[in-house]
Amino acid sequence: MTRTASEVLRHREGICYAKSNLLAALLRASGIPAGFCYQRLTIGETPETGYCIHALNAVYVPEAGRWVRLDARGNKPGVAAEFSLGEERLAFPVREELEEQDYPVIYPVPNRRTMETLRNASDGIFMYLHELPQEL
DSSP states (O other): OOOSHHHHHHHTOOOHHHHHHHHHHHHHHTTOOEEEEEEEEESSSSGGGOEEEEEEEEEEETTTTEEEEEOTTOOBTTBOOBOOSSSOBOSSOOOGGGTOEEEEEEESSOOHHHHHHHHHOSOHHHIIIIISOSOO
16 A cells, blocks of 8 residues: 555556655745645545545645646446546546545645555555545
């Protein structure tokens, strides 16, 4: 289980909570204002599969005069998250009909519950299936 930015960098893997830690650290080290933001998503395709909190980052773009959200999770077939000043392109668009939601706040530090989840986990699959926070 990777938890910190340095662990994700060293092992080249991590869930969104850990990857967002790394992205924020890299952006901030480059002088780019960065924060943390979140979505509440279904784990599967229906509410019966349960919900989880998905971690994102936001960067302040002075030329645009606003914060832009981005997703550190990485792409794969069917998932295309890209930085855009135009239309937001996150890995997982919120489906309000499934009671998913965007949390609009940008935080300066990672959420306490997401970090506790990483600290307490010893098995990534078990954590993913049973221990992810369902709301902020």
